Each structure stands twice: as C-alpha cells, then as structure tokens.
Amino acid sequence: MAVEIPKVAYAGKIKEIPLGREGNTITVGGESCYPFHLFEGAMPHPPKIAMEVYDRAPEDWPDTALEPFADVAGDPAAWARKCIDTYGAEMIALQLASTDPNAENIPADEAAAITKKVSDAVDVPLIVFGTSNVDKDTEVLKAVCEACEGKNLIIGPLSEGNYRAIGATAIGYKHTVMASTPIDINLAKQLNILLGNLNVPDDKIIIDPTTGALGYGLEYCYSVMERIRMAALVQEDERLQFPILANLAKEVWKIKEVKLSETEAPLLGDQKKRGILMEAMTAQCVLLAGADILVMRHPEAINLVKESIQDLMIRGEG
Amino acid sequence: MVICVAENINIMSKTLGPAMKERNAGPIQDMARTLTKNGADYLDLNIGPARKGGDELMDWLVKTVRETTDLPFSLDTTNPVAMEAGLKANIKGKSLINSISLQPERLEKGLPMITRYNTDVIGLLWGKDGMPRDADERAAMAVDFIYQANEARISTSNIWIDPIATPICVDANQVLAGLEFMSMLGEIAPEAKSIVGLSNVSNGAPENLRPYLNRTYLMMLMKYDIYSAIVDGFDKELLAIAGGERPEHVKLVHDIMDGNKPDPASLGQTELEYYKTTRVLMGKVLYSHSWLTT
Numbered sequence: 001m002a003v004e005i006p007k008v009a010y011a012g013k014i015k016e017i018p019l020g021r022e023g024n025t026i027t028v029g030g031e032s033c034y035p036f037h038l039f040e041g042a043m044p045h046p047p048k049i050a051m052e053v054y055d056r057a058p059e060d061w062p063d064t065a066l067e068p069f070a071d072v073a074g075d076p077a078a079w080a081r082k083c084i085d086t087y088g089a090e091m092i093a094l095q096l097a098s099t100d101p102n103a104e105n106i107p108a109d110e111a112a113a114i115t116k117k118v119s120d121a122v123d124v125p126l127i128v129f130g131t132s133n134v135d136k137d138t139e140v141l142k143a144v145c146e147a148c149e150g151k152n153l154i155i156g157p158l159s160e161g162n163y164r165a166i167g168a169t170a171i172g173y174k175h176t177v178m179a180s181t182p183i184d185i186n187l188a189k190q191l192n193i194l195l196g197n198l199n200v201p202d203d204k205i206i207i208d209p210t211t212g213a214l215g216y217g218l219e220y221c222y223s224v225m226e227r228i229r230m231a232a233l234v235q236e237d238e239r240l241q242f243p244i245l246a247n248l249a250k251e252v253w254k255i256k257e258v259k260l261s262e263t264e265a266p267l268l269g270d271q272k273k274r275g276i277l278m279e280a281m282t283a284q285c286v287l288l289a290g291a292d293i294l295v296m297r298h299p300e301a302i303n304l305v306k307e308s309i310q311d312l313m314i315r316g317e318g
Numbered sequence: 319m320v321i322c323v324a325e326n327i328n329i330m331s332k333t334l335g336p337a338m339k340e341r342n343a344g345p346i347q348d349m350a351r352t353l354t355k356n357g358a359d360y361l362d363l364n365i366g367p368a369r370k371g372g373d374e375l376m377d378w379l380v381k382t383v384r385e386t387t388d389l390p391f392s393l394d395t396t397n398p399v400a401m402e403a404g405l406k407a408n409i410k411g412k413s414l415i416n417s418i419s420l421q422p423e424r425l426e427k428g429l430p431m432i433t434r435y436n437t438d439v440i441g442l443l444w445g446k447d448g449m450p451r452d453a454d455e456r457a458a459m460a461v462d463f464i465y466q467a468n469e470a471r472i473s474t475s476n477i478w479i480d481p482i483a484t485p486i487c488v489d490a491n492q493v494l495a496g497l498e499f500m501s502m503l504g505e506i507a508p509e510a511k512s513i514v515g516l517s518n519v520s521n522g523a524p525e526n527l528r529p530y531l532n533r534t535y536l537m538m539l540m541k542y543d544i545y546s547a548i549v550d551g552f553d554k555e556l557l558a559i560a561g562g563e564r565p566e567h568v569k570l571v572h573d574i575m576d577g578n579k580p581d582p583a584s585l586g587q588t589e590l591e592y593y594k595t596t597r598v599l600m601g602k603v604l605y606s607h608s609w610l611t612t
Contacts, residue, residue, distance in 0.1 A: 186487045190606040197608075231604045239612070240604070 007040045008033070012236040014229075014292075016045070017203050017243055019091070019176060020125030021151045026090060028206075028292040029243035034229065035290050036312040046313050047287055049305060050091035050127050051083040052249050052297045055106075055114050056098045062259050064272040068299050076114055077121035084122060087302065093127040093295045094118050095250065099140045100131040108136075112143035119148050127154040127178070127295065129247065134161040141166045145173040154245075156180055157208055160191060167198045178245055180208040183220055185227050185240075192239040206293065207242045213251040214282040222289045229290035246286040249297035252279045280304040287312075320536065320544055320560040323392050323414070324358035324551030325517060327383065329366045338365065341378055347386045353551040354387045357561065360414060361387065362548060363404065364394035372400030380407035392416045392440075392548075398427040405435040413437040417480060419444040420463055429470040438476045440513055441467070449482055453498035456481050457506055460499075464507050474509040478546060483518040486531060490601035493519060493535075500542035511545040516556070519599070524607055529553050534595040536560060537571040571596050 013032045018025040028048055033041025057074035058066060068087075072079040076094065083089035098104040099111045119126050128144055130137030141155050142165065156178025158166050163179070170177045179195055181187040188209050195205055209228060211221050225244055231237040252258060258275035260268060268274055279301035283294045287309065296302050327349055329335045337345045353361055363379050365372060372395060380391060390412035393404040405413055417440035418428035432439050441463040443449075443456050450456045460479050467477055481499045484492040496514070503512055519535045520528035533556050536547055540559075549556055558564055570589055573580065574596045585593055594610055597603045606612070 186605050186607075189604055190608060193606055193608045193612055235602070235604060237604050239606070 005039070008037070008234065010041055010233045012233045012238075012241055014232060014241050014243060015202055015205075017176065017206065019152065019154055021123075024123045024125075025152070026125050031290075031292075032233070034233065035288055038313070038315045043313070045292075046309050047292050047294060048090045049283075049294045049296050049302050050093040050125075051087060051089035051299075051302065052093050052095055052295060053079045053083060053118065054095050054097055055111065056104070058097075061253060062271070062275060064275050065253050065258070065297055077117045080118050080122050084124060087299045089124060091125045091127060091293070092118070092122050093129065093247075095129045096140060096144075097131060099133075099136055101133055101136050103131075105136075108139040108143040111140045112147035115144045115153075116147045119151050119153065125154065126151065127156075127245075127293075129156060132157055132159075132180075134159060138162040138165045142169045145169045145175050148175070149173045152176060154178055154206060156206075156245075158191070158195070160187070160194075163191060163194060164198060167195055167200050170204070171198075171200055174204075176204045176206060178206045178208045179242075181210065183210045183212075183217075183224050185209075185224050185231065188224075188228060189231075189237065189239050192242065196239065202242075205242050206245050207240070208245045208247060211246040211248045211251060211282075211286055211291075213248065213255050214278055214285065215257065216251065216255060218282060218285055222285055225286060225289035225291060243292035244290050245293040245295065246283070246291040247295045248282050248286060249279060249295055252282050253297055276301045276304070284308060319562050320540065321359045321546035322357070322551070322557055322560050323360040323362050323416075323513070323546060323548045324353040324356075325362050325364070325515070325548050326353060326551045327361055327379075328364040328394075329368075330364070338375060338379060343382045343385075346379070346382055350383045350386045354389055356551050356554060357557050358389065358549075358551045359546075360390050360392045362392040362394050362416060364416075365397075365400060366395065368395050368397045368400045372397040373403035376400040376404035377407045380404050384408065384411060390414065396424075398424075398431075401428070402431055405431060405437065409435070414478070415439040417442040420459055421446060425466055429467060429472065432467070432472050432476065433470065438478060438511075439467070439472070440478045440480050441510075442480045443482055449484075451495075453495045453502065456495065456499035457502055460503065460506055460510070464510060474507055475511070477507075478511040478513040479503060479507075480513050480515070483514050483516065483535070485521040485523075486519055486599060486605045487522040490599070490605065493599055494601055497538060497542065500539060500544060504543065513546045513548065514539055514544060515548040517548070517550060527607070527610065529556065530591055530595050530610065531599070532556055533559055534571060534592055535599055537564075537568045537592070538575060538596065538599060540568055541572050541575055567592055575600065 014029040016030040018027045027045050030044040053076050055076050072082045080092045096111045098106045130140050154176045157180030158177050179191045209224050212218050228240050232240040262271050276298050283305045392414040394416040418424050419442040443459040481496045516532040520531035598605050598609050
C-alpha cells in the first residue's frame with residue numbers, strides 16, 4: 001500500500017533580497033518551505049557562503065585557519081581577491097575588527113577607506129561587519145555607507161541601540177542592513193518592525209539572530225532560527241519573512257577545541273581536521289535551521305558545506 | 319466577580335522596600351488605604367525570602383497595615399518562620415498563605431500551619447523538578463497537592479491552585495498551557511479555588527503597555543471561571559473587569575477564543591487593542607513590543 005507522506009501547508013514566503021551592486025547581484029531568500037523540504041515547496045535560491053576577510057593580519061587565529069591566507073593577511077583587498085579567484089567565494093564578508101575600541105580602535109574614515117578598497121577589488125556582494133560596539137559601529141558603518149554608495153553592501157550589526165542612525169544612512173546610500181538581536185525571536189521581530197517604521201525597504205533587510213559555535217549554545221541559536229522560520233512560513237508573520245544570516249566563523253575559530261594542538265590534547269585528534277569539521281558542522285546545523293547566508297572561514301570547511309548544499313538541493317522522488 | 323489580591327505592598331518596591339527595612343509605617347499605610355479604596359479584596363504583604371529577621375518584619379508589617387484596613391491579607395514569603403509570625407499577628411483577621419509549593423520541605427513545614435491557623439492556602443504548582451511543562455503536568459501536580467493537603471486534613475475548598483503564569487515574551491506555549499489547565503481544573507477538583515498572578519504574563523513588556531496584557535489575560539481566564547487574581551491594585555480598569563463591569567469586552571475576548579473572529583475593521587480602539595492582545599496571548603501572533611500597533 002502506498003504511504004501518503006504528510007505535508008506541511010505553508011501560508012507565507014520568505015522575501016527575495018538581491019544583494020550586491022546592480023548587474024552583479026546574487027539573490028537570497030524566496031523559500032516557500034522549511035529548509036530543503038523540496039517535497040513541500042520551493043527554495044529558488046540555495047543558501048550562499050560568504051568568505052571572511054579581515055581588515056588586519058589576524059593575531060589570535062590558530063595556524064590551521066590562517067594557513068590558506070598567510071600570503072594575503074594584512075592586505076584585505078588581495079585577501080578578498082584570493083577568496084574569489086582561488087576558492088570561488090560567492091560573497092565576501094569583511095570584518096572590521098580593528099575598529100574595536102578595545103583593540104586598535106582605528107577611526108571610522110580609515111575603516112571606510114579599507115572597505116572602499118575591498119569593494120572596488122571585488123564584484124561579488126560584500127558584507128561589512130562592525131564589532132558590535134553600538135557607538136563605534138554607528139560611526140564606522142555610517143562612514144562605510146557613504147564611501148561605498150551604490151554598491152548595495154550588506155552592513156551590520158544594527159541593534160536596538162543604533163538602528164535609527166545606521167538605518168537612515170543606509171536608506172540614503174541604498175545599502176542592505178543586517179538586523180541583529182541576541183538569540184530572541186520576539187526581539188528579532190521587534191527590530192524588523194522598527195526598521196520598517198524607519199522606512200527601510202523590505203528588500204533591504206537581512207536577519208542576524210546571533211549564532212554560537214557547536215558545543216557553545218548552538219542548539220539554542222538553532223531553535224530561535226527554526227522558530228523564526230516557522231513563524232514566517234506557517235504563522236505568516238510578515239515581519240519575520242526575511243533571509244537569515246549566520247556569522248559563525250568567528251565563533252567557531254575562537255573556541256579551545258580548534259585552538260588546542262594535538263600534543264596538548266591528544267584525545268581530540270588532528271587539529272586541522274578538527275577545526276574544519278567544527279566549522280562545517282556548525283554551518284550544517286544552521287543551514288538546517290534556515291540560514292540563507294553563512295559567513296565562513298576555512299576553504300575546506302566551505303567545500304564540505306557546499307557539497308552538502310548541492311546534495312540537499314537535489315529534488316528527490318515523493 | 320474575580321477576587322482581587324493587590325500585589326503592591328512588596329519589598330521589591332523602590333519606596334516601600336526601604337520603608338519596611340526602616341520600619342517607617344507612613345508610606346505603607348498610605349498604600350494600604352489607597353488599595354482598599356480602589357477596591358482590592360485582599361492585600362498581598364510580600365517580604366520576599368526574608369532570611370534574616372523575617373519573623374519580626376512580617377509581624378510588624380501585618381500589625382502596621384491592620385491599623386488601616388479590615389481587608390484579609392495574603393502573606394507572601396518563602397520563610398516559614400516569617401509566615402507563622404504573620405499568621406499569629408493576623409489572628410483576628412483572615413489570612414491566605416502565599417504560597418506552598420510541591421517541594422517536600424515546603425509541604426512539610428507549610429501544611430500544618432493551615433489547620434493550626436484555620437487559613438486558606440495558595441497551592442503553587444512548582445515541583446521538585448521546577449515548573450510544569452504543560453497542562454497535563456499541571457493537572458498531575460494539582461492532584462498531588464490536593465491529595466497531600468487532604469491527607470493533612472485540609473479541605474479542598476481552602477486551596478487556591480496557582481498554575482504559574484509566565485511572560486508572553488518568553489514562551490506563548492506556556493501561557494496557553496496555563497489556560498488549558500484552567501479549563502480542566504473544574505473537573506479535576508470542583509471545590510478547589512484558583513489564582514493567577516496576572517503581572518507575570520506582561521513581565522518584560524514595556525511598562526506602559528503591561529496593563530493591556532494583564533487585562534486581556536484576566537478576561538481569558540474568566541472564560542474558565544478563574545476564582546481570583548493577583549493584580550496591580552492601581553489598574554482601575556482591571557479591577558472593573560474583575561468586578562464584572564465590562565461584560566462586552568469579556569464577551570469579545572471569549573468570542574475570539576472560540577474562533578469567532580470579528581472583523582478588525584468593525585472594532586473601536588479599545589476593542590481592537592483587546593483583539594490584538596488576545597491573538598498574541600493565544601499564540602496566533604508572535605509577541606513583539608509593538609504588538610498593539612502592527
């Protein structure tokens with residue numbers, strides 16, 4: 001006897017958001033079903049991976065993460081080019097780590113100049129991250145918006161404390177914003193409402209619900225992403241029908257499990273393989289929770305996840 | 319009619335807390351007079367865990383407030399010595415023990431006081447493993463509480479079951495579970511009374527919007543004949559709802575709960591607010607701080 005597989009009836013759909021400059025856009029979102037439930041609906045745009053680039057040579061990365069970029073660390077534009085030319089990056093995520101007031105604290109105009117250089121060097125969509133310092137990010141991201149007019153960057157994080165100032169500037173220079181909230185579905189919805197009230201267009205909003213690394217609260221982050229997607233698709237919650245971004249690489253590559261060498265922790269096995277798998281598994285989990293954009297670091301981890309996305313996108317029988 | 323227990327005399331209050339510590343009767347007595355005038359049925363006297371000197375504080379507080387009002391008191395502390403001091407001090411008035419949970423040590427110390435002082439008690443559905451996860455666990459815990467109390471010769475009619483309300487901005491499913499349990503309590507124990515702390519549901523919401531959630535939640539609970547509620551004694555509209563003076567709003571909320579969705583365009587401002595808030599509390603619309611304006 002044939003078994004009838006129960007199917008979820010979806011009432012909502014995720015908005016389609018074109019990223020990057022005109023003529024070179026990549027669209028994310030558009031789902032009308034849960035992640036990879038292709039037997040129930042459509043995922044017109046498979047999830048994308050953005051490769052991380054740092055504005056300075058990283059000092060606290062394990063060698064296993066730095067090794068693929070050792071020749072370009074310190075030159076963000078060359079680093080971005082290498083990600084695209086050598087590793088086939090679909091997007092670049094520039095981390096403006098040196099703007100951190102607790103680190104080098106470089107001024108906003110210097111950060112904007114670096115961003116401009118990177119954005120001129122690449123034609124793929126460019127994501128630009130501040131350091132989650134409400135006041136400094138306001139200065140930096142406003143300067144970045146102005147310097148890169150017309151490039152439709154994805155800038156963030158925008159939080160409850162600075163969404164007005166950065167949001168208004170982003171509208172003016174036509175960039176996309178990343179609405180960031182601390183692992184809380186109600187606050188995520190609220191920030192999207194506030195951005196709407198500010199007149200940020202619906203096709204210029206990406207949700208960053210905050211991600212942790214595997215073993216460091218990932219299940220909690222997973223659950224919030226999953227619930228956001230459920231509210232958007234099944235409850236027709238219009239203010240949650242936006243693509244989701246997971247800024248995961250910097251979470252994974254700071255934990256002790258990727259930093260300890262095999263001599264220090266023989267039970268944990270090969271350090272390089274371990275780091276790659278920790279990053280790939282974290283990415284795989286958020287993919288299944290509903291992430292549309294994964295911010296990743298290690299080329300080998302990225303290849304594993306790309307393969308997985310391709311496999312999951314094959315429409316099977318039934 | 320829903321019995322209203324005013325929650326305002328609380329050691330956490332920025333003005334009354336210091337007054338309690340300094341044994342300054344004035345502000346506390348003023349508050350008690352106002353709450354009595356506003357129409358509260360009980361006054362909650364909350365001194366918190368009161369680990370040090372709780373008995374003296376409760377004794378003083380009961381006597382101080384008693385000078386201003388004839389209302390019964392809900393004595394609110396987790397310190398059993400302070401509880402007993404309060405019961406003694408209020409021996410001529412009526413007392414409600416707030417509360418005894420299902421944790422064994424609480425039952426052991428708390429239950430004998432109920433018969434000794436001939437009082438009522440709030441049976442808090444909080445067990446060894448913490449909070450119940452759904453309506454069924456609440457039902458099981460309610461049965462357990464009532465059984466243990468009956469064994470200690472306490473009549474079911476002296477028990478006010480509190481199914482524990484949790485904030486809507488934490489989890490709508492828990493709010494629903496509380497309502498579902500309330501729909502079952504009448505069959506589980508027809509003689510048992512019930513009580514819900516309304517302000518819990520709006521914890522975390524913007525201060526000026528909390529009354530909308532508290533009032534709507536009360537009307538939802540009235541569908542299941544809630545006996546009493548712990549309330550903000552300054553929310554006169556809430557007290558009017560509890561007093562049966564807003565039957566048209568109560569009917570609207572109950573209709574929405576029954577699935578008879580009104581046309582939002584046909585509703586006036588207040589009705590529209592109750593409509594939106596009911597939908598949020600039912601989990602139909604995900605809570606956000608802007609729920610009234612979207």
